[in-house]
Structure formats: structure tokens, C-alpha cells
Amino acid sequence: MMSFDRLQEKIDAMQNPTVVGLDPDLGNIPPQMLEKHVAEKGETLEAAASAVCEFNFGLIDALCDVVPAVKPQSAFFELLGPSGVLALKQTCDYAKEKGLYVICDGKRNDIDSTAQAYAGAYLGTVKVGSAELFPFDVDALTVSAYLGSDGIKPFIDMSAKYDKAVFALVKTSNPSSGELQDKRIGSQTLYTAVGDLMQEISAGTIGKYGYSRVGAVVGATYPEEMEFLRDRLRSTFFLVPGYGAQGGSAAEAAKAFDKNGCGAIVNSSRGIIAAWKKSGGDYQSAAREEALRMRDELRNAIGKY
Amino acid sequence: MMSFDRLQEKIDAMQNPTVVGLDPDLGNIPPQMLEKHVAEKGETLEAAASAVCEFNFGLIDALCDVVPAVKPQSAFFELLGPSGVLALKQTCDYAKEKGLYVICDGKRNDIDSTAQAYAGAYLGTVKVGSAELFPFDVDALTVSAYLGSDGIKPFIDMSAKYDKAVFALVKTSNPSSGELQDKRIGSQTLYTAVGDLMQEISAGTIGKYGYSRVGAVVGATYPEEMEFLRDRLRSTFFLVPGYGAQGGSAAEAAKAFDKNGCGAIVNSSRGIIAAWKKSGGDYQSAAREEALRMRDELRNAIGKY
Numbered sequence: 001m002m003s004f005d006r007l008q009e010k011i012d013a014m015q016n017p018t019v020v021g022l023d024p025d026l027g028n029i030p031p032q033m034l035e036k037h038v039a040e041k042g043e044t045l046e047a048a049a050s051a052v053c054e055f056n057f058g059l060i061d062a063l064c065d066v067v068p069a070v071k072p073q074s075a076f077f078e079l080l081g082p083s084g085v086l087a088l089k090q091t092c093d094y095a096k097e098k099g100l101y102v103i104c105d106g107k108r109n110d111i112d113s114t115a116q117a118y119a120g121a122y123l124g125t126v127k128v129g130s131a132e133l134f135p136f137d138v139d140a141l142t143v144s145a146y147l148g149s150d151g152i153k154p155f156i157d158m159s160a161k162y163d164k165a166v167f168a169l170v171k172t173s174n175p176s177s178g179e180l181q182d183k184r185i186g187s188q189t190l191y192t193a194v195g196d197l198m199q200e201i202s203a204g205t206i207g208k209y210g211y212s213r214v215g216a217v218v219g220a221t222y223p224e225e226m227e228f229l230r231d232r233l234r235s236t237f238f239l240v241p242g243y244g245a246q247g248g249s250a251a252e253a254a255k256a257f258d259k260n261g262c263g264a265i266v267n268s269s270r271g272i273i274a275a276w277k278k279s280g281g282d283y284q285s286a287a288r289e290e291a292l293r294m295r296d297e298l299r300n301a302i303g304k305y
Numbered sequence: 306m307m308s309f310d311r312l313q314e315k316i317d318a319m320q321n322p323t324v325v326g327l328d329p330d331l332g333n334i335p336p337q338m339l340e341k342h343v344a345e346k347g348e349t350l351e352a353a354a355s356a357v358c359e360f361n362f363g364l365i366d367a368l369c370d371v372v373p374a375v376k377p378q379s380a381f382f383e384l385l386g387p388s389g390v391l392a393l394k395q396t397c398d399y400a401k402e403k404g405l406y407v408i409c410d411g412k413r414n415d416i417d418s419t420a421q422a423y424a425g426a427y428l429g430t431v432k433v434g435s436a437e438l439f440p441f442d443v444d445a446l447t448v449s450a451y452l453g454s455d456g457i458k459p460f461i462d463m464s465a466k467y468d469k470a471v472f473a474l475v476k477t478s479n480p481s482s483g484e485l486q487d488k489r490i491g492s493q494t495l496y497t498a499v500g501d502l503m504q505e506i507s508a509g510t511i512g513k514y515g516y517s518r519v520g521a522v523v524g525a526t527y528p529e530e531m532e533f534l535r536d537r538l539r540s541t542f543f544l545v546p547g548y549g550a551q552g553g554s555a556a557e558a559a560k561a562f563d564k565n566g567c568g569a570i571v572n573s574s575r576g577i578i579a580a581w582k583k584s585g586g587d588y589q590s591a592a593r594e595e596a597l598r599m600r601d602e603l604r605n606a607i608g609k610y
Contacts, residue, residue, distance in 0.1 A: 025418060026433070034434075043436035075415055075422035079431050081440035082394050086387035107414050109449055110380055111479040113330060117380035126384050128331070129339075131348035135386035144414055146451050146474055148481030169451055174416040176453030183490040183498060190495065193488060 002207030003139055003165035004215065004237045007101050008262055010068035015305035016295040017257070019069040019103060019239070020287075021269025022059065022091060024052040024076045028274040030283050049083035052076075055283070056091040059273055060098050062284035066291050069101040071239075071267055092138050102138040103239065107169065109144040109151050119158035123166075140165040142217060142239070145194050149201050152214065156202055159213045165237075166214055170195045171229060173219025173242030191225070195233050203235070209262055211237040218256060220248025220266065226255045230263075238264040244271035244294070250301035261304030268294055307512030308444055308470035309520065309542045312406045313567055315373035320610035321600040322562070324374040324408060324544070325592075326574025327364065327396060329357040329381045333579040335588050354388035357381075360588070361396040364578055365403050367589035371596050374406040376544075376572055397443050407443040408544065412474065414449040414456050424463035428471075445470040447522060447544070450499050454506050457519065461507055464518045470542075471519055475500045476534060478524025478547030496530070500538050508540070514567055516542040523561060525553025525571065531560045535568075543569040549576035549599070559606035566609030573599055 001009075011017045026034060026048060034051045041047035060070065072095075077088035088104075095102050108118040122141040125132045143155055145168045155166045171181055171191040181191040188196075195216055202214035215237035218229055222242075230238070238256040242248035243266050256264035268290075275290040276283035299305045306314070316322045331339060331353060339356045346352035365375065377400075382393035393409075400407050413423040427446040430437045448460055450473045460471045476486055476496040486496040493501075500521055507519035520542035523534055527547075535543070543561040547553040548571050561569035573595075580595040581588035604610045 023419065025422065026431070038434050043434035043438075045431070045433065045438055045440060048431070048433045073415075073419055073422075075413070075419045075426065078390075078426040079422040079440060081426070081438075082387060082391035084426075084440070085383075085390040089387050107449070108380070109412050109414075110378075111477070114328065114378055114380045117330065117378075117384040121380065121383040121386070121389075126331070126350070126353070128350065128353045129343050129348035133348075133350055133386075135350060135384060135389070144412070144449050144451055146449055146485060147477050147479055148484035148486070150479045150481040172416070172452050174452055174455045176455040179453035179502060180451060180495070180498060181453070183495065185488040185490060185495075190485070190488065190490075193485060197484060 003159065003163050003213060004211045005207040005209055007069065007265065008209045010101055011265065014066065014068045015299065016067055017265050017298060018067045018291065018294055019071045019265045019267045020059070020063055020067050020272050020291065021105070021267045022056055022070050022072040022273065023269040024055055028270065029055045030276060045081045046083045049080045049087040052080065052084065053087045053090050057094055058284050059287055060095050060100065062288045063291055064098040064100055066288060066295065069103060069265060070095045071103040071105050073269070074104060074106040089136055092136060103140045103142065103167065104136065104138040105142045107142050107144050109147055111147055111150045115151055115154035119155045123155065123164035124158040124162050140167060142167045142169070144169050145198060149197065152198065152201060156205065156213055160205060167217050167239040168194065168198045168214055170198070170216040171218045171222055171225050173221045173246055173248065177219065192232070195229055195236065199233050199236055206235055211235055211263055215239055217241065220253040220256070221246055223252040223255055226252070230256060230258065240264055240266045244268045250297040253298065254301035257302050261302050266298060308464065308468050308518060309516045310512040310514055312374065312570065313514045315406050316570065319371065319373045320604065321372055322570050322603060323372045323596065323599055324376045324570045324572045325364070325368055325372050325577050325596065326572050327361055327375050327377040327578065328574040329360055333575065334360045335581060350386045351388045354385045354392040357385065357389065358392045358395050362399050363589050364592055365400050365405065367593045368596055369403040369405055371593060371600065374408060374570060375400045376408040376410050378574070379409060379411040394441055397441060408445045408447065408472065409441065409443040410447045412447050412449050414452055416452055416455045420456055420459035424460045428460065428469035429463040429467050445472060447472045447474070449474050450503060454502065457503065457506060461510065461518055465510060472522050472544040473499065473503045473519055475503070475521040476523045476527055476530050478526045478551050478553065482524065497537070500534055500541065504538050504541055511540055516540055516568055520544055522546065525558040525561070526551055528557040528560055531557070535561060535563065545569055545571045549573045555602040555606035558603065562607050566607050571603060
């Protein structure tokens with residue numbers, strides 16, 4: 001089944017279009033958990049990476065019957081060096097084992113054989129001798145499109161071969177996203193041009209729910225732009241950051257969905273994984289409670305389930 | 306000394322503005338080297354990563370008295386999973402030990418605490434308990450600017466703190482780079498807008514040779530655009546891909562340099578590291594010979610040394 005079809009069916013099965021952003025900033029991990037690993041392995045990157053793994057595994061256990069997907073943010077793993085990248089791999093593997101759809105948020109981008117290498121790393125394989133090995137093997141990867149179609153096509157090809165998908169940055173959720181993305185190119189904006197280009201080059205990859213293998217990152221913090229893009233990019237699945245901590249509401253995020261209530265998934269990172277800081281309870285229960293609250297809020301706003 | 310001042314002085318000391326792109330695609334490694342590691346460790350990612358390390362260390366040994374800098378391409382390391390990222394770290398460490406300036410080519414990009422995490426990973430530190438640890442600690446990182454100044458400022462701040470630098474994608478060397486980058490925004494192109502924005506937000510970071518901490522990637526394959534940007538972005542150090550294998554000539558690459566013959570470095574990857582495939586000799590001698598040939602060609606074209 002096509003990658004985004006699988007995602008849509010997981011969303012429908014859970015009646016919950018939420019993806020949990022795994023952003024394991026050390027400040028988001030309960031202090032006693034980090035201290036335990038430091039006591040064993042010293043004040044090292046290895047200790048921090050083990051703590052990150054324990055934290056993520058706990059979140060996955062607490063959330064895997066409530067949310068359809070997780071989005072590990074590569075930066076927080078890379079911040080712990082090679083041990084951190086091992087923790088990323090272990091986190092992705094554990095999430096898949098628990099039935100979750102895994103979107104690696106790496107915003108990768110390059111051209112030619114280099115783009116192929118990124119695509120192979122996250123969505124495909126590498127050949128060592130006669131063995132075909134899967135380095136990270138996630139379901140989808142975020143990518144940036146500034147290099148043009150040369151930079152995206154290798155990801156589309158790899159996605160088609162191994163049934164994966166990508167999300168390209170179109171209109172991001174941050175305050176300065178407009179500095180370049182909102183610039184007018186003739187009668188359009190740059191983000192529209194990027195969205196159009198992504199839809200054009202992925203036209204041959206549409207699955208049964210009408211969505212291609214190239215999705216788009218569109219922030220909930222810009223509801224007008226969201227509405228415009230939802231109407232324009234009919235075959236583009238949306239990954240929606242900006243809900244919660246960044247200020248986007250459920251009603252704003254709901255604009256990302258098509259008339260059938262399909263075609264988008266809304267991210268929350270700190271709001272869920274660091275919920276324990278506000279609630280004061282254990283981090284697993286706090287995350288689960290917030291995920292259920294967000295699910296109900298999105299359900300109401302979308303009016304589907 | 307400011308990061309790009311150090312780079313300029315290394316270039317002047319070697320009389321060679323070349324950076325060697327370490328793109329360890331397994332196809333670029335002599336087959337018997339890969340076979341040796343496979344015989345020891347099986348057809349595994351670990352075997353491939355060890356082979357990559359041996360290959361890179363050999364290249365660094367052969368080139369460290371001829372070139373001032375190397376540019377490991379992260380994608381080819383990530384393609385080998387966490388073991389590959391360990392090989393990236395080991396390659397960067399070995400290159401620094403041999404006195405080389407290390408540019409990690411990761412084209413990273415994100416916002417807020419996530420951009421800070423990338424900046425900490427490559428250009429700064431992470432705190433684990435009371436220890437301040439340096440995860441990758443390279444001299445410079447390539448970044449993408451599509452997210453606007455929010456996405457670049459955390460890298461500038463980290464660079465200022467640890468004396469590092471970044472190169473932002475401005476006008477890339479690939480055939481489709483114009484699809485978005487050449488779009489006209491009023492009287493300018495998008496790549497000009499990106500270049501202007503980068504120069505503006507790095508204005509307070511100028512070193513003694515007149516260059517700021519935010520350089521630009523500008524391809525040798527677009528010589529007119531190069532000339533225009535060199536004239537416009539007076540305080541922007543250029544990293545120049547596209548020479549050699551991609552079709553850019555030394556005369557075209559020479560347009561990246563200012564009137565004093567400063568302010569740029571020209572990349573060659575396959576041309577140097579896979580020179581053994583053409584010459585038939587051992588890979589180290591072949592790489593060194595090609596690096597010397599390229600040096601002489603650039604010297605002539607720039608007319609400085």
C-alpha cells in the first residue's frame with residue numbers, strides 16, 4: 001500500500017491525525033532519568049544518548065495506541081554525536097516495532113549522487129558487497145527544495161522503490177518564514193511556486209486517497225496561507241507544525257484537511273513530550289493525557305470522527 | 306582569529322584555494338580496500354564505515370600538505386547508518402589533527418531550539434550534567450536559508466561563541482538550480498535576495514580580511530551569476546562547487562575571488578578522491594597529483610600566487 005495511504009489508514013484507525021514530535025532536548029527529559037544514565041556512564045554523550053533512548057521508548061509505549069505517527073527531530077540526536085545518531089536509529093526501530101508511522105525530520109537536501117545517498121540512508125538501501133542493507137528505513141523524511149527538482153527527484157525515485165514518502169518545506173511555521181517564502185514572483189509567492197513544483201514533479205505517484213509521494217510542510221501559524229494551499233495543492237499531503245507551543249490553534253490546523261477530513265497530520269512536540277513539566281505528574285501519563293486532549297480538540301475542529 | 310581569517314591564511318600558506326570534497330561513495334573506494342574490511346566484519350554497515358575511514362585517512366595523509374581544507378559530505382556517511390556517522394566524526398577529527406580546515410557539508414536547516422541543536426552539534430557544545438562536550442566540532446557547516454533569518458541566526462550566534470562559520474546555499478551548481486533560485490522577485494532574483502539577507506544578518510561579524518561568518522555557496526557552473534554576486538556581496542566568503550566533474554572551468558571558478566585573490570575556496574570531490582579510477586595508480590598518489598594539477602590551474606586562473 002502506498003506510504004501516505006498507510007498513514008491515512010493509521011490516522012483513521014486511531015481517529016487521530018496527530019504526529020508526536022520526538023525532540024529530545026535534554027531539558028525535556030526528567031532530570032532523574034538523565035542522572036541515572038550519567039551515574040552509570042559519566043557526563044558523556046553516550047550517557048545522554050542512553051537517557052534519550054529510555055525517554056523516547058517510554059513515550060512510544062505510552063502513546064502508540066493513541067497516535068498513528070512519531071516525528072523524531074534529527075537535530076537533537078545529532079547534538080549527541082554518533083551515539084545520538086545510534087539513539088535515533090534505535091528510536092525509529094522501536095517506533096516501527098510498535099506499529100507507528102515514522103517521519104524523520106531531517107530537512108535534508110542535496111543533488112545527484114548526494115541526494116541519492118540521503119534517500120538511500122533514510123528511505124532505501126545501500127549495497128555492501130552483495131548485501132542490501134537498510135540504514136535507517138523510516139517511512140518518510142522531511143526535505144528542502146531550494147535546489148529545485150534535481151534535489152527532490154532522487155527522493156521520489158527511492159520512495160517509489162521502497163514505498164516511502166517525503167515532505168518538502170513549503171510554508172513554514174516560524175516568524176521569519178515570510179522573509180523569503182512570501183516574496184512575490186510575478187502573481188505568486190515563492191511558497192506557492194515551491195508547492196506547485198512539488199505537485200508537478202510528483203504527479204505520477206498518486207495513491208488511493210488522492211495524495212502523491214511528495215507532501216508539504218505547511219505551518220498552522222499561517223491559516224490564510226494554509227487555506228489557500230489546501231485548495232490549490234489537491235494531491236499534496238500536509239505535515240502541519242506550529243500547533244500548540246508555537247501558537248497555532250486546532251481551528252487553524254483544521255484548515256489543512258480536505259473536505260473528507262483527510263490529507264494532513266498535525267505535529268505537537270514539546271506540548272506532548274514535555275507535558276510533565278506543566279502537569280507535574282510522571283512523563284508518560286502526562287504525555288498520554290495531552291495527546292488525548294489534542295486528539296479530542298482536533299476531532300472537534302475537523303468534525304470528522 | 307576569526308574562522309574565515311584562519312581559512313584565508315591556510316589558503317595563502319599553501320597558495321592553494323582548494324577544498325577537497327570527501328564524498329566517500331562506496332564506488333569511489335578501491336575495491337580491495339572495501340573487500341578487506343568486509344572479510345573482517347562481514348557485509349555490514351560497520352565494515353563499509355571502517356573502509357570509509359581508512360580511505361579518508363589515506364586521502365588526508367596524501368593531501369594535508371597540499372590543500373588547506375576538506376569538506377566531508379555528510380550524506381555518504383549517513384548512508385552507512387550510525388557507524389557511518391562515527392566515521393564522519395573520526396574523519397573530521399583526523400583532518401583537524403593534520404591541520405586542515407574542516408567544512409561539514411550537511412546543508413542543515415531548522416528554527417529555534419532545533420537550529421540551536423544543529424549549531425551545537427557541528428559548531429558548538431552540548432551540556433551533559435556539568436560537562437560541556439563538543440559533538441562534532443568542525444570549523445564550518447553548510448546550511449540552507451529557506452526558513453529565513455530565524456533559521457540562520459542560531460548558527461551565527463554559535464559561530465561567534467566558538468569561532469566557527471557557515472556557508473548558506475545561495476546559487477547552487479546543479480542544472481535545476483534556476484527553477485526556484487532564478488525566479489524574479491521585483492527587480493532581483495531569489496538567489497540575490499538570499500545573498501542580500503545573509504550579508505545583512507551577518508554584518509556585525511566581519512573579520513580582518515573583510516569577510517563575515519556567513520559565507521555563500523555559489524556554483525562555478527554559473528559564471529555570470531558568480532561575477533554579479535562577487536561584486537554585490539563584498540563581505541561574503543564563497544564556497545564554490547561545480548568545478549571539474551560538474552563542468553565548471555578554472556577560469557569560471559576564478560570569478561569567485563575578490564580583486565586581491567581572496568574570499569573564496571573551490572571544491573573538487575570526485576575529481577580528486579576518485580582520480581585513481583582514471584589514472585589507474587594507487588589512490589593516494591592519484592589524488593595528490595590531481596590536487597597539484599588543480600592548484601596550478603587555479604593559481605594561473607586567479608593570477609595571485
